[in-house]
Amino acid sequence: MSDPRPLVPDWLVAPGDANALVEQVWPASATRDEHGVLSIGGVPVTDLRDTFGTPLYVFDEPGVRARARRVKAAFDAAAARHGVRARVYYASKAFLSSEVLRWVTAEGLAVDVATGGELAVALATGVDAARLGLHGNNKSVAELERAVDVGISSVVVDSPIEVERLATIADRRGVVQPVLVRVNSGVHAETHDFLATAHEDQKFGFALDAAPGIVARIRELPSLQFVGLHCHIGSQIFGTAGFEESASRVVELHAQLSEDAPVPVLNLGGGFGIAYTSVDDPTPIEQLADGIVDAVARECEVRGIPMPNVAFEPGRSIVGQAGVTLYEVGTVKPVQATDDLQRLYVSVDGGMSDNARPALYGAHYSARIASRTSDEEPALARVVGKHCESGDIVVDAEYLPGDVAPGDLLAVPATGAYCFSLSSNYNFVPRPPVVAVGDGRARVIVRGETIDDLLARDEGLHAPTTEDTL
Ligand SMILES: *Cc1c(COP(=O)(O)O)cnc(C)c1O
Numbered sequence: 001m002s003d004p005r006p007l008v009p010d011w012l013v014a015p016g017d018a019n020a021l022v023e024q025v026w027p028a029s030a031t032r033d034e035h036g037v038l039s040i041g042g043v044p045v046t047d048l049r050d051t052f053g054t055p056l057y058v059f060d061e062p063g064v065r066a067r068a069r070r071v072k073a074a075f076d077a078a079a080a081r082h083g084v085r086a087r088v089y090y091a092s093k094a095f096l097s098s099e100v101l102r103w104v105t106a107e108g109l110a111v112d113v114a115t116g117g118e119l120a121v122a123l124a125t126g127v128d129a130a131r132l133g134l135h136g137n138n139k140s141v142a143e144l145e146r147a148v149d150v151g152i153s154s155v156v157v158d159s160p161i162e163v164e165r166l167a168t169i170a171d172r173r174g175v176v177q178p179v180l181v182r183v184n185s186g187v188h189a190e191t192h193d194f195l196a197t198a199h200e201d202q203k204f205g206f207a208l209d210a211a212p213g214i215v216a217r218i219r220e221l222p223s224l225q226f227v228g229l230h231c232h233i234g235s236q237i238f239g240t241a242g243f244e245e246s247a248s249r250v251v252e253l254h255a256q257l258s259e260d261a262p263v264p265v266l267n268l269g270g271g272f273g274i275a276y277t278s279v280d281d282p283t284p285i286e287q288l289a290d291g292i293v294d295a296v297a298r299e300c301e302v303r304g305i306p307m308p309n310v311a312f313e314p315g316r317s318i319v320g321q322a323g324v325t326l327y328e329v330g331t332v333k334p335v336q337a338t339d340d341l342q343r344l345y346v347s348v349d350g351g352m353s354d355n356a357r358p359a360l361y362g363a364h365y366s367a368r369i370a371s372r373t374s375d376e377e378p379a380l381a382r383v384v385g386k387h388c389e390s391g392d393i394v395v396d397a398e399y400l401p402g403d404v405a406p407g408d409l410l411a412v413p414a415t416g417a418y419c420f421s422l423s424s425n426y427n428f429v430p431r432p433p434v435v436a437v438g439d440g441r442a443r444v445i446v447r448g449e450t451i452d453d454l455l456a457r458d459e460g461l462h463a464p465t466t467e468d469t470l
Contacts, residue, residue: 019032025414041439063321067321088313163179265308267311318417320415368410
């Protein structure tokens with residue numbers, strides 16, 4: 001494996017123009033005005049800063065809607081060619097708020113949740129439980145009870161213990177709960193490559209050879225209805241090869257299970273990759289949808305079984321590209337990294353608390369000065385946050401105009417997925433607000449935290465009441 005943090009990644013090249021907005025990583029509405037100021041959804045970032053402050057999560061609402069529409073259309077068309085239906089669930093863990101749920105459900109997507117908290121947001125938003133699926137390897141009894149009570153369309157079961165638990169809960173209520181069984185296809189995909197193994201040493205799902213036993217048990221239980229298999233091979237995957245290999249393995253099991261009774265659904269999860277930097281070249285979603293659904297159809301035909309309805313669960317690929325994080329530069333410091341390599345450390349007013357992915361996964365991002373353009377020579381830079389960790393990196397390696405300076409606004413694109421949802425209060429930094437832009441207007445969809453919000457939870461700062469003690 002290559003060093004995850006080389007001094008300079010070998011793919012990074014000095015751009016001809018360090019102001020240019022690389023199409024595949026920015027929202028479609030991102031442009032610069034005649035003064036060089038970046039605007040998103042028709043709103044200049046300088047106005048966003050003046051009204052909402054920094055750091056700021058900015059979401060291009062028409063961008064999310066258009067993407068949801070396009071992804072749904074791609075899977076609908078791919079399924080229709082084989083005479084079946086597709087259901088596209090938005091994997092809400094990528095970014096969850098009531099507004100974003102309204103956008104994606106208005107575009108016809110169903111919604112996946114994985115905890116009681118995510119379920120509560122979806123229900124509070126008014127999402128029909130018949131359009132909700134519940135995941136997770138350790139759903140609590142309370143979470144399962146709530147899901148069954150509201151009539152959730154499917155629960156994806158992940159262990160024998162959970163099957164018995166859920167059956168008891170449904171039985172007590174006199175209902176029949178539809179379930180899918182999560183399986184582990186042994187295909188483990190990571191970005192460009194995939195690995196196909198006989199066993200996978202991880203917490204999710206049943207091994208392919210363990211699935212028939214659990215399905216037989218579910219079919220014995222009158223309060224559960226087995227509707228299909230579920231498989232999710234990973235995240236940020238490019239190309240169709242890993243999905244096709246996994247689909248072929250899962251269809252084999254699906255065919256075996258179809259011998260006893262029809263199996264109406266096959267859910268192949270999410271994980272479709274997006275571009276974070278100029279070198280990422282994601283497969284168009286139409287090509288992915290056709291490739292995967294055609295592979296399922298082929299495998300069904302070979303085995304002489306009817307093609308099931310198909311389901312998918314994209315998260316990142318719905319919201320990722322529509323999000324931009326806006327920061328203000330606080331300090332710029334040249335650092336001699338080696339004898340012959342100098343880089344600028346550009347410190348911004350957020351960091352790993354609003355984007356944990358570089359620290360968690362070594363993820364790469366790109367950045368641009370957003371409040372102006374510059375003709376200065378591009379300089380190698382590392383954008384870092386304000387937290388007390390040397391791993392507090394926002395953009396590991398990027399060329400920025402050499403005159404980048406305190407007060408500049410810096411925009412980091414493709415932060416719509418897994419940034420807000422993984423955010424923290426590390427160093428007691430309040431979480432930034434989330435602002436939706438579009439048609440020249442901006443509005444807060446999630447308010448920012450205040451220091452008072454953070455202090456409010458510290459019981460040592462409040463007069464004790466009798467309820468606080470045992
Ligand atoms: C996280 C997750 C997804 C969504 O993955 P993306 O990479 O965001 O598309 C879908 N299904 C399951 C089961 C997941 O855990």
